[in-house]
Amino acid sequence: MPEEVNDMPFSIPREEFMEPGHTACHGCGATLAMRYVLKALGKDTVVSVPASCWAVIPGAMPNRTLNVPMVYTPFAATGASITGLRVAMDILGKEDCNVVGFAGDGGTADIGLQSLSGAMERGHNVFYIMYDNEGYMNTGVQRSGSTPYGAETTTTPVRAERNFKHQQKKVVADLMMAQGVPYVATATVAYPEDLIRKIVNAKKIAGPKFIQILSPCPTGWYFPTEKTIEISRMAVQSGMFPLYEYSNGKLRVTKPSKTISIRDYVSVQDRFMHLDEEDVSNLQSAVDQRMKNLLDRERETSGA
Amino acid sequence: MMRVPLADVSSRVNHTDSWRILRPEIDYGKCIRCMICWKFCPDNAITVSESEDIKSPNERVARLEAPVIDLDYCKGCGICANECPEDCVEMVYESRGVN
Ligand SMILES: Cc1ncc(C[n+]2csc(CCOP(=O)(O)OP(=O)(O)O)c2C)c(N)n1
Ligand code: SF4
Ligand code: SF4
Ligand code: SF4
Ligand SMILES: [Mg+2]
Numbered sequence: 001m002p003e004e005v006n007d008m009p010f011s012i013p014r015e016e017f018m019e020p021g022h023t024a025c026h027g028c029g030a031t032l033a034m035r036y037v038l039k040a041l042g043k044d045t046v047v048s049v050p051a052s053c054w055a056v057i058p059g060a061m062p063n064r065t066l067n068v069p070m071v072y073t074p075f076a077a078t079g080a081s082i083t084g085l086r087v088a089m090d091i092l093g094k095e096d097c098n099v100v101g102f103a104g105d106g107g108t109a110d111i112g113l114q115s116l117s118g119a120m121e122r123g124h125n126v127f128y129i130m131y132d133n134e135g136y137m138n139t140g141v142q143r144s145g146s147t148p149y150g151a152e153t154t155t156t157p158v159r160a161e162r163n164f165k166h167q168q169k170k171v172v173a174d175l176m177m178a179q180g181v182p183y184v185a186t187a188t189v190a191y192p193e194d195l196i197r198k199i200v201n202a203k204k205i206a207g208p209k210f211i212q213i214l215s216p217c218p219t220g221w222y223f224p225t226e227k228t229i230e231i232s233r234m235a236v237q238s239g240m241f242p243l244y245e246y247s248n249g250k251l252r253v254t255k256p257s258k259t260i261s262i263r264d265y266v267s268v269q270d271r272f273m274h275l276d277e278e279d280v281s282n283l284q285s286a287v288d289q290r291m292k293n294l295l296d297r298e299r300e301t302s303g304a
Numbered sequence: 305m306m307r308v309p310l311a312d313v314s315s316r317v318n319h320t321d322s323w324r325i326l327r328p329e330i331d332y333g334k335c336i337r338c339m340i341c342w343k344f345c346p347d348n349a350i351t352v353s354e355s356e357d358i359k360s361p362n363e364r365v366a367r368l369e370a371p372v373i374d375l376d377y378c379k380g381c382g383i384c385a386n387e388c389p390e391d392c393v394e395m396v397y398e399s400r401g402v403n
Contacts (some may be wrong), residue, residue, distance in 0.1 A: 020377035021315035027381035031346040065315040265371030
């Protein structure tokens with residue numbers, strides 16, 4: 001078969017570094033995040049993973065599901081771990097090896113934040129990937145700093161008191177931009193071509209890179225397993241999770257070709273089923289405000 | 305050299321077919337080989353076949369590689385059926401016997 005016909009329909013690299021037979025739930029978005037990141041980076045990569053779903057997805061010893069080395073690190077220590085791996089690799093003369101921290105939102109927005117901030121500040125040539133499933137999912141769906149306003153979790157049980165999460169999402173990518181990390185981007189699994197392009201762009205920068213990947217979780221967001229990609233797409237279209245790329249001091253925000261309302265987004269996930277009109281409009285205004293801030297920032301940094 | 309235990313057995317040894325309640329079935333007569341199903345499968349359960357003997361909507365499509373579901377690993381999440389632009393993946397109930 002001629003080459004050009006052969007690869008025509010494939011919009012992302014064909015080589016796989018994640019094997020089947022892993023233990024992730026049906027329709028897991030976090031699994032796709034890892035699959036795409038490794039497609040972008042290739043074989044010469046080492047991944048450091050703290051306590052999280054991804055620490056158990058590969059299965060029990062002696063099983064592995066990645067075809068690259070994977071190091072387990074204590075929950076709070078991903079930033080320190082990739083610092084050590086980077087320095088060790090450089091001493092061994094393996095400057096070209098990609099060193100990647102791959103941590104959940106609990107391990108990034110909450111417990112690992114100081115370790116992350118330190119690693120970024122020291123300027124090491126590392127990737128920090130935060131796969132954001134908006135909660136502590138591996139331990140049974142607890143609220144994290146990255147859980148959005150309005151969501152029910154097992155530590156924000158709704159019941160009669162309507163005790164859903166009342167605080168807005170803490171967006172770590174925005175914090176990293178404020179810290180002046182050389183490369184910061186957001187991505188999500190519905191747009192693997194965009195995600196892979198961002199990782200490839202990030203690789204060109206010989207410094208710290210932070211990428212936050214929204215990874216819908218059917219188990220913890222309470223939606224049917226076939227909707228993972230659809231909901232990932234809706235997160236972008238509704239403005240809940242804007243896609244952007246920040247490098248060389250310039251911010252570029254991707255405007256979705258189709259837009260939908262927050263009402264459309266929340267109505268397909270049972271974690272939001274208790275929200276009334278006022279709650280939804282609270283969420284809508286916070287989302288609109290953040291989008292406005294991002295677009296202002298884009299205008300300021302574009303030099304126009 | 306000190307020997308350290310390595311996790312060197314591929315997770316391929318774990319078949320996850322028993323997780324499945326619904327099984328995806330591709331109608332190859334409608335499948336345009338766009339590989340969107342392959343792209344979005346979280347279990348890497350869609351393989352690519354070069355066989356030209358698989359049914360296809362027309363001769364041009366027949367020359368492209370086709371997606372083939374590996375039922376040893378498919379968990380039946382339904383993402384492939386939900387994302388297929390031609391609506392040609394149907395999720396059907398598994399009819400396993402109950403012991
Ligand atoms: C120091 C420490 N505290 C608590 C735990 C228990 N624990 C393991 S995974 C996890 C949840 C991690 O949440 P997140 O980082 O968002 O990853 P996810 O499970 O959602 O993929 C917790 C609390 C632990 N392993 N170590
Ligand atoms: S709980 Fe969510 S993130 Fe964790 S394995 Fe299941 S679907 Fe994936
Ligand atoms: S998504 Fe549908 S049309 Fe495209 S290759 Fe898969 S089954 Fe065929
Ligand atoms: S049903 Fe899910 S696991 Fe099975 S082939 Fe389709 S996308 Fe993959
Ligand atoms: Mg999480």
